[in-house]
Amino acid sequence: MMPKGNMQQLMKQAQQMQKKMEEAQKELESKEVTGTAGGGMVTVVATGKKLLKSIKIEPEILKEDPEMVEDMVVAAVNQAMQQVDELTQNTLGGITGGMNIPGF
Numbered sequence: 001m002m003p004k005g006n007m008q009q010l011m012k013q014a015q016q017m018q019k020k021m022e023e024a025q026k027e028l029e030s031k032e033v034t035g036t037a038g039g040g041m042v043t044v045v046a047t048g049k050k051l052l053k054s055i056k057i058e059p060e061i062l063k064e065d066p067e068m069v070e071d072m073v074v075a076a077v078n079q080a081m082q083q084v085d086e087l088t089q090n091t092l093g094g095i096t097g098g099m100n101i102p103g104f
Contacts (some may be wrong), residue, residue: 020095029036035080037072046080
């Protein structure tokens, strides 16, 4: 069994970590990432919480092959989501010490 003083210290550390995680989550909500495809013909903007905010498609590309445009939208969204994952890792990694915590 763990001594009472050690248990209190562990609880205090857990509370501090939880507070830092909450602050980091708020910070992620306010950040935005941009994904592009087709040399900038398709641009998407997403939040750090993986919510898509906007999609911009250059008008001249819409006259092209619709399947190509769809592929570019998917590529741009995937690029933005990868950037969110990296942003999340960088933001939360220092708090969790590299632990993989589900949901974060």
